[in-house]
Amino acid sequence: MRTAVNGPDKAPRAYDASGRRARAAESRRAVLACARSLFFAPGFASTTVAEIARAAGVSAEFVYKNFGSKAGLVRAIWDQSLLGSGGVPAEQRSDAAQAEATDPGALMEQFGRFVAEISPIGSPVALLIRDAAASGDADMAALQQEVDAARYERMLHNARRVIARGLLRPGLSEAEAADVFFMTTSAELYETLVLKRGWTPEHFGRFVAATLKANLL
Known part of the structure; x- marks a missing residue:
């Protein structure tokens, strides 16, 4: 049996x-x-x-x-790049820094370090999306609009948080602060200074921090 x-x-x-x-x-x-x-x-x-x-x-x-699709692959690569190179996702670390900051200048320097970390990973992807969209690829053009809109919403989120905590100069609007954040995190700025002019990511991050201080504090 x-x-x-x-x-x-x-x-x-x-x-x-x-x-x-x-x-x-x-x-x-x-x-x-x-x-x-x-x-x-x-x-x-x-x-x-x-x-x-x-x-x-x-x-x-x-x-x-x-x-x-190929555009879906690029979107996934872009999302992956936003995590940064640390163990904790960069956006989560950024939110924690904004919540804990008491020194506005030190916070802008931290933002600069985040940009120096993420830009070498994410900016080449953003430039790839831009160039593919410019070539007439409709899926990539749609992805560019989606990525730009999401990045602006994130910068607006940052602006609202730091203004609510009284960390920026009085009278600065959320929209203007978001625009400054949006510009300093753009792939085009990274392309100009790092890829074309040969700056190191660390130098670029310090420039971003100085630009944020000059325009927001």
């Missing part, structure tokens, strides 16, 4: 999907890493989803299922 594998009184072993989820997450990270590399060289327009899938060791179906 054959004995049941789990024994007569044992319930069937539950299926543990954690391993499968971990492998899928690792595959998504590999896809984004390969997409980022290929989009910058040889370039966004000439790179296909099939090439990205092959480089990442997954199927094209996996890429489409998880990211939807």
Whole structure:
């Protein structure tokens, strides 16, 4: 007589999907890493989803299922860049700095350090989106509008928080403060000073801090 594998009184072993989820997450990270590399060289327009899938060791179906399209891949790379290089997401660290700050100048210096951290990761992606949109890619043009709108809303969020805490000069409007934040975090400013003029990210961050102090405090 054959004995049941789990024994007569044992319930069937539950299926543990954690391993499968971990492998899928690792595959998504590999896809984004390969997409980022290929989009910058040889370039966004000439790179296909099939090439990205092959480089990442997954199927094209996996890429489409998880990211939807090439524009979806760029959007995911952009979102990933906003986390920064620290263990805690940069926006979370920024909110904490704004909540805890008592010295406005020190807060602007902290903002400058955040920009120095994030810009080398995020600005090349923003410039890729801009250039692809300018080439006539409708999906990337829509993504550029979405990214710009989201970035402005984040800068408006920052402006409202620091004004509410009385950290900026009296009479400064939320809109003007948001515009200053928006300008100093732009990929175009990073492109001009770092990519074209050869500034280091640290020098760039100090310039951003000085610009924020001069215009907001």
